[in-house]
Amino acid sequence: MIVRKIIAIALKDVTSTYRNVTALVMMLAAPLALAALLGLAFGGNDSGYSVPITRVAFVNQDEGRDSTRGPIALGTLLCDILHSPDLKNLLAITVFTSPADARASVDKGKAAVAVVIPPDFTASITSPDPSATSSIILYADPTQTLGPAIVRGITQEVADAFNGSRAVSAVMLHLAADAGPPPGQNGPNSNVTTEDMEKIILQTTSAYIQATQEEGFSGTTARGPQVDHQAKDPGIEGLVLSGMMVFFMFIGGANIARSIIDEDAQGTLPRLFTTPTRRSVILGGKMVSVFLTVLTQAIILLLAGGLLFGIDWGGVVPVALLTLNTALVSAGLAVFLVSLMKTPAQAGAITSGVFVTLALLGGNFVGSMPIGGLFSTIRRLTPNGWLLEGWDKVLRGAEAHDILLQLSVAMAFAAVTFVAGSLIFRRRFS
Amino acid sequence: MGFIEADNLRKQFDPPRGVIAVDGVSFAIEAGEIYSLLGPNGAGKTTVISILSCLLRPTEGDARVGGNSVVHQAAAVKSLIGMVPQDIALYMDLSARENLVFWGKMYGMVGAELNRRVDEVLELIDLKDRQRERVDKYSGGMKRRVNIGVALLHRPQALYLDEPTVGIDPQSRRAILDAILEFRNQGMTILYTTHYMAEAQELSDRIGIMDHGRMIAEGTHEELVRIVGEDAHVQLSVDRNLEALMNVWPTLDGVGTVSAENGKITLLVHDATSTLPYLFETAQREGARITEISVMEPNLEMVFLHLTGRALRD
Ligand SMILES: Nc1ncnc2c1ncn2[C@@H]1O[C@H](COP(=O)(O)OP(=O)(O)O)[C@@H](O)[C@H]1O
Ligand SMILES: [Mg+2]
Numbered sequence: 001m002i003v004r005k006i007i008a009i010a011l012k013d014v015t016s017t018y019r020n021v022t023a024l025v026m027m028l029a030a031p032l033a034l035a036a037l038l039g040l041a042f043g044g045n046d047s048g049y050s051v052p053i054t055r056v057a058f059v060n061q062d063e064g065r066d067s068t069r070g071p072i073a074l075g076t077l078l079c080d081i082l083h084s085p086d087l088k089n090l091l092a093i094t095v096f097t098s099p100a101d102a103r104a105s106v107d108k109g110k111a112a113v114a115v116v117i118p119p120d121f122t123a124s125i126t127s128p129d130p131s132a133t134s135s136i137i138l139y140a141d142p143t144q145t146l147g148p149a150i151v152r153g154i155t156q157e158v159a160d161a162f163n164g165s166r167a168v169s170a171v172m173l174h175l176a177a178d179a180g181p182p183p184g185q186n187g188p189n190s191n192v193t194t195e196d197m198e199k200i201i202l203q204t205t206s207a208y209i210q211a212t213q214e215e216g217f218s219g220t221t222a223r224g225p226q227v228d229h230q231a232k233d234p235g236i237e238g239l240v241l242s243g244m245m246v247f248f249m250f251i252g253g254a255n256i257a258r259s260i261i262d263e264d265a266q267g268t269l270p271r272l273f274t275t276p277t278r279r280s281v282i283l284g285g286k287m288v289s290v291f292l293t294v295l296t297q298a299i300i301l302l303l304a305g306g307l308l309f310g311i312d313w314g315g316v317v318p319v320a321l322l323t324l325n326t327a328l329v330s331a332g333l334a335v336f337l338v339s340l341m342k343t344p345a346q347a348g349a350i351t352s353g354v355f356v357t358l359a360l361l362g363g364n365f366v367g368s369m370p371i372g373g374l375f376s377t378i379r380r381l382t383p384n385g386w387l388l389e390g391w392d393k394v395l396r397g398a399e400a401h402d403i404l405l406q407l408s409v410a411m412a413f414a415a416v417t418f419v420a421g422s423l424i425f426r427r428r429f430s
Numbered sequence: 431m432g433f434i435e436a437d438n439l440r441k442q443f444d445p446p447r448g449v450i451a452v453d454g455v456s457f458a459i460e461a462g463e464i465y466s467l468l469g470p471n472g473a474g475k476t477t478v479i480s481i482l483s484c485l486l487r488p489t490e491g492d493a494r495v496g497g498n499s500v501v502h503q504a505a506a507v508k509s510l511i512g513m514v515p516q517d518i519a520l521y522m523d524l525s526a527r528e529n530l531v532f533w534g535k536m537y538g539m540v541g542a543e544l545n546r547r548v549d550e551v552l553e554l555i556d557l558k559d560r561q562r563e564r565v566d567k568y569s570g571g572m573k574r575r576v577n578i579g580v581a582l583l584h585r586p587q588a589l590y591l592d593e594p595t596v597g598i599d600p601q602s603r604r605a606i607l608d609a610i611l612e613f614r615n616q617g618m619t620i621l622y623t624t625h626y627m628a629e630a631q632e633l634s635d636r637i638g639i640m641d642h643g644r645m646i647a648e649g650t651h652e653e654l655v656r657i658v659g660e661d662a663h664v665q666l667s668v669d670r671n672l673e674a675l676m677n678v679w680p681t682l683d684g685v686g687t688v689s690a691e692n693g694k695i696t697l698l699v700h701d702a703t704s705t706l707p708y709l710f711e712t713a714q715r716e717g718a719r720i721t722e723i724s725v726m727e728p729n730l731e732m733v734f735l736h737l738t739g740r741a742l743r744d
Contacts, residue, residue: 001538004535004540005535005536005538008532008535008536012521012524012528012532015524015528016521016523016524019523020523266517266519267515267517267518267519268519268520268521270480270485270515270519271513271515271519271580272536273484273485274483274484274485274508274511274513275508275533275536275537276505276508276509276536276537276538277536277538278505
């Protein structure tokens, strides 16, 4: 009987909501329209941002060197990285043998940038002498900006990684030295030699090369999450609509949660309290209403996104889990916020303000893509930030186990707000 | 022992400083009786009815419905009563039928029984034809009827109606009053609140007059009217010689006090029918004409005026 009554209350609310034109516009039409508009603004082709392909003239003069693990050639590695599938939509590489030919290619406008790896590249990077340096030469067409910048970014990043491995080796050696000699040996640093250092540098470098070849180079794509080994293209519409969906689910949830206060003011809630139905059942029914409404809202938006924009949301299981989570968070947050409000008008104004603030901090309006830096720290202070991180990953092909962190944080947030909101409502109406 | 018994009910909102809406009210309603609470706005009628329907917890006192305490056995009380709130409490975006089905479920009804009962109630409130239209498309009177229908679904033994005729056309009002009398004839116990004296007088077996949270008088209509005596009020205006008449009329048989205010004379008379001809006769003899006259038989309005010094409708 209790379950029947809860279902009756929830069904009644869902029916009311989906009969209300304003509510429908806010819940469904607005996010779809905004996603369509933003999708168009960003070009709207199926590969998302359309960055033109940059033609690169590449010269590898690196002589490499031998190590105990076999020959090492970092120039070849850089060449492989530039050729990697991750970058094939960004770069078209032509290999030249002489730097002069490469420059000529740029001068004639056949390439946007020339990259020349010097002969001593590997030798100086793996040298134990910290003063040993070597420079990669970039020769760019001054009329081009984007392409050369991308190439500079990528080579810089690779070079940093190499230098990083050298620095790490050096630090490790110094740490070992500071720890003092092992028992039975005399004198400080007596066990650290230049040969040891060189050996370790070579080892870390070759380990780095191996790792890069096994896992693919993942540091240079525009997006951060480390699921790229099975990455799929999220598409701009997916990124934008997921942001809109989360935002408008929060609003949709709050609208239904507000119906608790509305019903109190309109007298149907007091009237419910005169029926032989326990107050906890009535309030429980309202909570289920909020959850079901945002859940159906999410399902409709997901389906509409697929049908209208051809969005491939990702795997069924992670998408289902994340949808459920998003609905729980929207419901929890809505119930909590509305429980603090006195009048329907107050609830309307204050919840919208809170949601817009959260959306600005959490990044709903910039789609779900991670921007990086301070922003990615701030967004993790918001529930929508976590949800969007999850949606971003799922859109890029993440499986359920890849988004466990996002799911757990969202669940915890939903649970806390839901319980707090329910308790406040219970106290208020007892 | 009454079917509904209120025992020294007291309700203070937001204690310790809030309004004392009900202040020591006691009364009993027999099974099968129509009992009206009559009083002006703010008298505390809705608060009493809310306590009796377990919506508000009394600050002090208790009440019993069918022997069950409203404080301690709320569930039992709620299934015995049907409550018609003062303001229409329906879902405006649902149809009449959808509303009735929903509220029926809240009273624990299901399936075929629920559907059958919804049909019966729709028949009873005369909305069968328009049962599938949204309630917000209905007239005020139709909404009121649905509002009452909801409370009848589970065949309650007692029906509370809180000012159910406010703001509707005379025809709908008539229909509602007739329906209430019919419910009583079928054995329902009815608690009715109103600030219309005429409604209380017409419907009620007994009436409680409330003011400022207190029960100031209680009884049948006849008993209450006796509080102000049997005298009718006759109010009239004359075109001249007012002073002379003011001296003559008090000497007539069957006339009590005579007073004048703003050119209008008020007389208390024992029996208006036999006294009126003499009033016209004496006026003519003094060379005056009665230009306006009205007779007020003793009624609840006068009782209220008598007890509080204020008119019922303020
Ligand atoms: N929820 C409430 N909070 C505070 N005061 C209230 C509340 N409900 C009613 N009152 C006050 O209690 C008094 C009685 O109100 P009410 O029972 O509604 O009177 P009536 O139904 O006879 O018009 C009024 O002064 C009213 O303002
Ligand atoms: Mg009232």
